[in-house]
Amino acid sequence: MMRLSGIASQLNCLPTAEMWQALRSRFDSCQNKISDEAVEGGVGSACSKKVRNPEQNLRGPWYLASGFLLFWALLFFAVVMPLFYRLPKGLTIEDASKGVFIAERAHNNLYEFDEIGTKVVGSDGNENKTVDYLLGLVAKIQENVLDEFFDIEVDLQEVSGSYIHWTMINKYQGVQNIVIKLTPKNTTSESYLLVNSHFDSKPTSRSAGDAGQMIVAILEVLRVMSTTRQTFRHPIVFLLNGAEENPLQASHGFITQHKWAKNCKGLINLDSAGGGGKEILFQSGPNHSWLMKYYKNYAKHPMATSMAEEIFQTGILPSDTDFSIFVKYGKLIGLDIAQFINGYTYHTKYDRFANIPRESIQNTGENLLSLVRALSNATELDNTAAYATGHAVFFDFLGLYFINYTESTGIILNYSVAGAALILIFVSIWRTASISCVSTGYVLCWFILILVLQVIAFVLGLVLPIAIAYAFDKYGLSLTYFSTPALMIGLYICPSLLGLVLPSYIYLKLQRSDKVPFAHRLQLVLHGHAVVLAILGIGLTLYGLRSAYVVTWTLIFYVVPLVINLLTTLHDRGFSWTGVLKIFQIIPFLYNSYLIYTFVVTLTSMMGRFGRSTNPDLIISALNGLGTILAMGFLIPLVNMFRRPSLIVFSLLIVSALTIYTATSTQIGFPYRPKTNVERVPYLHVRRTFYEYDGTVVKDDSGYLFNFQDRRGPAPLKMSKANLTGLVSIAADCDKIMMCGMPLYDHRWVKNQKQIMWLPREELINPPYVPELELLGKTELGNNTTRVRFKFTINTTDHTSLFIQPFEFVNITNWSFQLEYIGQQTTYHVYFSYGKDSSPLSFFIELPKANGDFQNPLFQLGVSAHFIGNKGDELSQKFAQSFPDYAVLIEWSTSYQRFIF
Incomplete structure (x- = not known):
């Protein structure tokens, strides 16, 4: 063990071409010395007499490597993309029964809302036309309220005030709120549920997306709730606020001065940074993980991630919502939900009715109606302080299923999975040594080098896309992907794949020892990547980031097939272990590519308003690199299963080179397009x-x-x-x-x-x-x-x-x-x-x-x-x-x- 420690201590950097021969000589010496020792586990001389199975080193035909990569690409386009953009059917007045959300009615209201024009605070469009129009819609709802079940009150608040917002005093005078309270008969609850969105706009924008679609959805939910024979525990306050873009003035005026504000305990805030697709839950609580149980049980089309919450709360994004005002000045807890697809139209003259399909409103409306019904019956609102149980880890899987647990549970899970991975990898190394008729020390000796190489692969997978982004920006070519996101494949994803595969390709190409079968050397490469993820997961958890869940769940789907392979003979039979691994990798591939695609869709359009001081390509390239590492880290090394993996390496280089040429030398790389980008x-x-x-x-x-x-x-x-x-x-x-x-x-x-x-x-x-x-x-x-x-x-x-x-x-x-x-x-x-x-x-x-x-x-x-x-x-x-x-x-x-x- 003294000799092994001395050798391992010299392996802190990747050998260069000149150093490789010296390193190889050193490891040959290591092999000769260690292989003379008795093999651990008592297999010693008996193992040495075994005849190794030559099939353990058989590799598949070269042309299957491209098919292997094509499979994962097709899986993304055939599964992830359709589920990401999937929307429910927009219900019409004719085909829907009572008690459900009718998108057609809300969509018709949005058309008239759009026709009013811009709605800047202080303008006739906002202060008179829009207020009158919305009050008219509320009056129609009042006419049909079930009086035997509900009381409904409407208040037009005109409010003035001021507060410190970032680096300025934000002073407002005479801004307006339309406030509606729906109270069930004979309720004794003094805790209200607040549902908020805004109807004002930025200059030039008609605000159909931000946030007209949310306003009409709220009004349709109010209509359904007030005309359905039902009961609920807590009164509901629907706030249509008229000064959010100014910024956040009307919400401050409501929560600090309105007569119903002190009773509001729970919140559903609706906003938009785009429009025309799904909405995402990107903030919750704070410090009330039980809210996620309600979201899980009642959101019909879940889309959420605590990673988005942590990113948004860093303040690096050029956005803010009323949620922060309600939390800071009203101590409310709740859910912050926003539209995010097609952010190119956000705050422009193209934020129009034509860009908001009925199906999108149906998606928002069904989620909102179900959540309002659930939270208006939540006993937790009676005394929210008693249920302050910490933050939550939460995420949806392709919009099909929602997973949530407390932050404390997440910490235990992160450490447990990382620890289990490290233990199982050691067991696998021991098993590999046993079936290879060498000592465990011999395999560990090589694994140290592999681990160093996988650290380098991880770094290259992240750094190569960033380097390209830096070079493009240096020559004034940033944002080439802005109107053609497909360019990211060649600009960032292929270089990341190249960085991930290159160290293992070189190692497996140059390491000629026949003592450990090739299939097991390849498995050691994947073990190295797993160790890197385990260390990363531990580090992120120690730092206090709930986003470590992404690493943990990626690692889980490596640990489980490893357990299966170790419990069977698949671990010892050539490339047989790869079958179980590839099956289990489908889930983390789908999730990680779905998660990163969500951020890419959200942030790409934001890069058009991120300012001049920051290179946005660094953010987008790092995001693509991170997504590639998480989705393909356990998959791309498997191209070494096939003959001539160099063809894959050269193919990745060629695709990147052609993309760089296209982005720099053709109109495709010009960022802007009329109306759309x-x-x-x-x-x-x-x-x-x-x-x-x-x-x-x-x-x-x-x-x-x-x-x-x-x-x-x-x-x-x-x-x-x-x-x-x-x-x-x-x-x-x-x-x-x-x-x-x-x-x-x-x-x-x-x-x-x-x-x-x-x-x-x-x-x-x-x-x-x-x-x-x-x-x-x-x-x-x-x-x-x-x-x-x-x-x-x-x-x-x-x-x-x-x-x-x-x-x-x-x-x-x-x-x-x-x-x-x-x-x-x-x-x-x-x-x-x-x-x-x-x-x-x-x-x-x-x-x-x-x-x-x-x-x-x-x-x-x-x-x-x-x-x-x-x-x-x-x-x-x-x-x-x-x-x-x-x-x-x-x-x-x-x-x-x-x-x-």
């Missing part, structure tokens, strides 16, 4: 006016302010008719001028400020009006007059940002906004918007100064007023028309004034 181009028509302390104007100019949404930025547009000559980054100004001297729209624009670009325009822009900031008073306070209060009022637009920056040695100590925000930023950002109430914004600011000298500048104040929906003057409209048809413009006029007080 668009480039998002948000920009503002800006009029800037800078006032000095004495009121004189020191700058008065105009231009277009671009906040490009994807990695390629303005590069694709420079080949179009749009004249972007003079476009420059504003980053240099951001360190010298408050908020770069620009009318940054909201917290996302502020966060992205150094990536924003400015295109000067000679002719001044005249916005619809310029808000007038009025200084109502400047009052010195305190006995020693060491503080001064400025009081302002401004009659501004329904979307305005205020930027406040004290000068050096001056601090704000009091103001009209959240006091806890003071000191959190060097430049304060107050985002203000209003719905029905357009009254002026009034506020005060107090600043101290030790010497009491308030005759010098104390702070800067920027007023960024946005006229959403205004297309600008003739020159601006002509400029907009020059953009290519694959560019979706999100633009409006903006006034920016900088004052010094």
Whole structure:
């Protein structure tokens, strides 16, 4: 064992071509020394007299290797893809009985909802037309309520408030909620179930997907619940909120101020980052794993994964939902569910009724109706604190079955499976040594090298796709897969497969020892991959990630066939062990490819709005690499069962090379397509006016302010008719001028400020009006007059940002906004918007100064007023028309004034 330890300690890196001969000589020496020893288990000389079966080294014909890989590809396209996109039949009014969800009725409502047009907070479309339309639908439902079973109350809430959201104060005024409470007769429960979604939209969007389809689904569930002879335990509050995109204002107004809010204990939140397919449960709880039991038992079309929950809660994705507001300010627990397919239309003018099939609404509606019925009868809502049992591990298998267990159970399972795998692999090594007439130490000696090679294979399987992504981005070719996702096969999946198979291919090609049959050497390769997964699973569990379940369940379906093979003679009979393995690998292959495909579908469209600072290809390539490792890690080495596995290696190289050529040299690799895969181009028509302390104007100019949404930025547009000559980054100004001297729209624009670009325009822009900031008073306070209060009022637009920056040695100590925000930023950002109430914004600011000298500048104040929906003057409209048809413009006029007080 001393000699083995010395040899193993030298195997910490992959031998190079020059080192291989030396390593081989060393291992030959190891073989000679160890093989002279008695074989463990007492088989010694008797084993040495056995005649080895030559069939143990027989390999299949070379052409079956391609058929082997083709089988798994066909399995994906024949099983995973159809089940991923499978939707139930959309029921019509004629063919459905009472008490069920009717998609046709909801779909018809969605058509009329879409016809209203855009629904930006503060617009007539949102505050009047949409509210009136939805109240009309609610009134029709009220007319048919079973009065002997239910009471129904409707409240139109108009609410104002503010809170700190990320890096800004989010202040709202007169935003609206339509709130409906359905109460069963004679109920004594004071715990309500809240069902929420939103009807407002982003500029240019008609919001059929985000989230009109959810609104009409909620109303259909309300109709069914109120017209069906049934009973349930808890009242249900249906919240149709009118300011989610602003962001998350109406939900905050409801949960902090509405008369029914304090009774809401459970939540089903519905949102969308796409539309037209299934919806996914991507957040639950928090800390209430029992909710997953209800989802498992009552969701008719389950789709969920706790991996999505962990990814979303990192904050790396450019999205948020009302769920976070309800949890933070209302201490609610519940389910966060969202549409995610076809995210290319999200927040664009193409988010239309035509993209939402009836079947998609049926899928959402059936799930929602069943969950509402179940949770409105949940005894756990009576006292949710008593059921805080920790987080849950949850996932669906191809939408056919749902699996869930508690986080503590998951930890035990992860460690148990990893431990069992390590023990069984040692037993297999011992068994291999026994039937090969060598010592266990001899096999362990080679297994150490194999393990190192499999670590390298794992790394290569992940790194090679990432390296290609890095190279593409370096040459300005990111997002080549954006409109042609099939390119990922050659760009990322084939290189990952190549990385996984290459180390074992080289090892099996060069390792010539006949003491261990080839079939068992191949089995040792798979054991090496299993050890890597076991160590990874233990590491992820120690780190506290519930997503370790993916590794554990992948490993389970290697451990089980290994047990079967060890309990039978299949383990010892050539390649016979591969039969059981391949059968069991069907399940992890289907699940892992399904899981990763879900993330690829979700995130690929998001990469079009991920910003310029991050290379999105690194995310997509890593995702593809990880999926390939999980789905094919135990399968791709099996190509060595066949003769000439080099043909597979070269085929993977050829496919990758052809794909790279196609992506870089043809139109197929261009990311954008009109209507379906668009480039998002948000920009503002800006009029800037800078006032000095004495009121004189020191700058008065105009231009277009671009906040490009994807990695390629303005590069694709420079080949179009749009004249972007003079476009420059504003980053240099951001360190010298408050908020770069620009009318940054909201917290996302502020966060992205150094990536924003400015295109000067000679002719001044005249916005619809310029808000007038009025200084109502400047009052010195305190006995020693060491503080001064400025009081302002401004009659501004329904979307305005205020930027406040004290000068050096001056601090704000009091103001009209959240006091806890003071000191959190060097430049304060107050985002203000209003719905029905357009009254002026009034506020005060107090600043101290030790010497009491308030005759010098104390702070800067920027007023960024946005006229959403205004297309600008003739020159601006002509400029907009020059953009290519694959560019979706999100633009409006903006006034920016900088004052010094």
